[in-house]
Amino acid sequence: PIPFLMEYNKNPCKRKLLFLTGCSTTIKGHRRFNALISACRRGKVDMILVKSAHRFARNTVGALKIIRMLHRWKVDIYFEADDIHTLYESSEFMLTLICARAQDESESKSADIKWGIQKSFADPGSRYYQRVCYGYKHDENGQLVIDEEKPRLFR
Structure with a gap:
């Protein structure tokens, strides 16, 4: 569990939780993600909890654009596995490295899968x-x- 969440939840304000699930190389097209961004823009969200930066986005440039936009709106994104808060200035460098690695892993995995499928089509026994x-x-x-x-x- 997230250690600071107990203290954070002592605030008597009502909280609405929105869970975004699934795996995708781009998150811009997700209806629920867009609803979350819209709520952030209207000041309805002050913190987004994310399992890890790897799950947030596999496109470094896209992820950093979203993180900077939310930072301007004073919305903190907490990446639990990486223990990073985006409202801290030092977080962007670490997130850049993590997101770049996630993007590279995603591209490598995609290339491996495509190569495997291509080889399977050429193999009469596949x-x-x-x-x-x-x-x-x-x-x-x-x-x-x-x-x-x-x-x-x-x-």
């Missing part, structure tokens, strides 16, 4: 290569052949 399309079936040897029972339209 599930991609052997995928059955409509109008085809596997013969007794596992090869793709035209399914004679399907209408002529699909030949």
Whole structure:
């Protein structure tokens, strides 16, 4: 748990929690994220709790733009795993490093997945290569052949 949260919650004000879940390379298109930013702009939010900077954004420039914008509105973002508050001036350098690393990991993972899929399509024994399309079936040897029972339209 977050140690300072107990002290923070002694304030009798009502709190509304908004959970943003999912994994994405961009967070700008998320409807609930945009609603959160809008609430911050209107002064309805004073702190955003985030599990880690890796989860906040995988695009360094985009993440820093959002962090700076929220900083101007006096909205603190607390990254729990990294123990960083964005209202401190020293946090931006650390967040830049963390976000850059997250972006690099995301791009590397994407490249690895694309490479693997590409190699699978080229390998006759892979599930991609052997995928059955409509109008085809596997013969007794596992090869793709035209399914004679399907209408002529699909030949």
